[in-house]
Amino acid sequence: MKLHSIAVLLVAAFVVSACTGQGRFGGGGLNGGVDQSAISDPTSPAYFQQTIGDRILFAVNEHTLTPETEIVLQQQATWLIANPEYTAVVEGHADEQGTTAYNVALSARRANSVIEYLIGAGVEEGRLRSLPLGKARPIAICSNESCYQQNRRAVTVLTAGGVS
C-alpha cells in the first residue's frame, strides 16, 4: 500500500476515533474525548493520538509491520520515552472475516507486534500491555474491504499510571 493512501486512512481513522472516543473498549484510556486545543502540545495525549497516530493497520491475516507502520511506531516510542508518566494498553483488533477464537489469537499477534517494536525502540516492557479484542470492537461497520482494513488494527491507548 502506498504511503499516501495509508495517510488518508489514518486521518480518516483519527476523525472517527476522535468522534467516538467513548465507544472504545474499556473507556479507561486517555485518547478519547480529549481537548482538541491540546493537539499542538507535543506532550499531550491528543498529540500522541492524532499527530503521531495511535494506530497502525495490517493486511488480511497478517501481523507483520511494514516500513510505513514502523515510522508511526518509532514516533510512538519516542513520545512514550519522553513522557514516562504514561503507560499504554496496545489493543489488537481483527476484521469480521474470521472466526471468534482465531480472531482473538490473531489480534494478540498484532498487539504483540507493536509491543515488541516499542520495546525494541526503548520503551520499558512494564509500561506496555496487550489487549487482544478479536473482532468484538470494529471501528468501521460496513461489510467490505474499505471497513475491514480500518478494523485490522492495533491501537496504542495511553493510560496514566500502571497498566495492570
Next chain:
Amino acid sequence: MNMIKALTLLAACAIIAQPAYAQQRSGPLRIEITEGVIEPLPFAVPEFIAENPAAQEFAANIARVVASDLAGTGLFREIPEDAFISRLTDFASPVQYSDWKAINTQALVSGAVSAGSDGRLTVKFRVFDVFAEAQLGDGLQFGGSTSSWRRMAHKVADAVYSRITGEGGYFDSRVVFVAQNGPKDERRSRLAVMDYDGANVQYLTDDSAIVLAPRFSPTGDRVLYTSYESGFPQVFVLDVGTVQRRAMDVAAEAMTFAPRFGPDGRTVVFSLTEGGNSDLYKMDVDGSSAQRLTSAPSIETAPDFSPDGSQIVFESDRSGSQQLYVMGVNGGDATRISSGQGRYSAPVWSPRGDLIAFTKQANGRFHIGVMRIDGSEERLLTASFLDEGPTWSPNGRVIMFTRESQGTSGVQSLYSVDITGRNLRKVTTEGPASDATWSPLLN
C-alpha cells in the same frame, strides 16, 4: 446406533403420506432418519385433557409445545385441529382409529394433565400408531411444578420422538448464548440461558464486559466462557443455577480464551496467549494440574474433547492457514484431518463421537459443515455471508450456530440445521444472539 449408517432404511415405506399404502404397512410406526428427502410424518396432538379445572390452561399449552417440538424437527408434520373428525374427551377411552386414519394421521399423541392443590402438575400421555391400531410403547407420566410445564411438554415430545425415530430426543435441553445489543461498533454482550426453543430466557451476566463463546459442562450445571471483565480476556466458570462466577485460576493475568470442559466435567482445555502466541493448555477447573499441550509459534485454539475424553480436536494455522487437527489428550503429535480448500475452524465433536462439526471459510463465504473424525465425508450444511460457532444437540442430530447478516446494520442470530442439511431454522430470541452452547438432556 451409528447415525450415518443408520440413516438408510425404511423412510419411504414408513412415512409416505398415502393412507392406502400405509394401511398395507406391516412394521411398526417408525421414521428412519435418512440422508434422502423425506416426507414428514403426519401426526396429531389434540389438546390434552384437563382432569381438573386448574389444569385447563396447562392442558392446552402443553399440547401446543409438544406439537411445536415435533414439527420443528422437520421430520413430522402436524395435522391441524380443524381437520379432526373426533375429539379425545377421556384419556382412558379407546381411540377411534378410523377417524384418525381418515385424515391421514399416522401418529396420535393423547395426553391428560391434572393440577394438584400443592401446585404440582401431573402429565400423562400415550402415543398411538394409528394405522397399526396399536399403542406405541407404554403410557408415561411426568410430575413437576406448574412453573415447569414447558419442561414436561418437552419431555413428552422427547419420548414421542424417541419412540418413532429410535433415537434420543433433544427438546428438554437448554442453550446458553451471548445476547447482543447495540450497533456493530458498540455491541454490548451478556450471557443468557434459554430453553432450546428460545423460551424462558434468563440473563446470567450484565453487559459491562465483552463475553465470548460459552461452553456447557457435560452435566449442564456450569458454563465456561471468556470474559474481559478483568480488562483482558480470561476464562471464567459460571454456575448456571446460582449465577456465581469466578475466573479460572491460571497464572496471574494470563490471557486465556476458548475454554472447553472435558467429559469428566473437571478437566478444562483452553488457549493461552503469551507474547502474541496462542497455545493449548489443560488444567482442572479448580486450577490444579496445569499442563501445556502444544508449543508452536502458530495459533492453536478452539479445542474440544472427544466424548470419551481421549482426544482433542482443535484448529491451528501451523500449515499457513486454519485447519483442523486431532491429538491425544496429553498433546503430542497431531494429525491434520481437514483437507479441502479453504479455512477450517471451531471444531466441535458430536456427542455420538462419530462426526466433527466445523466452520469453513472458502471463496468469501462461511459454512457450517460436518466431517467424520478422520476428516472424510466432509459435507457443508449451510452457506452465508457469515456462519460460525456450531454446537451439537444432545442427540447429535441438530447443529445450532451463529449467522451474522452483512453490512452496517448486520446482526447476529442463532440458527439450527439438521445434520442432513435440511430444516434450516432461525431460533427465536428476544434480540440479536450469538455463540450458542447446547446443554445435554436435562434430568
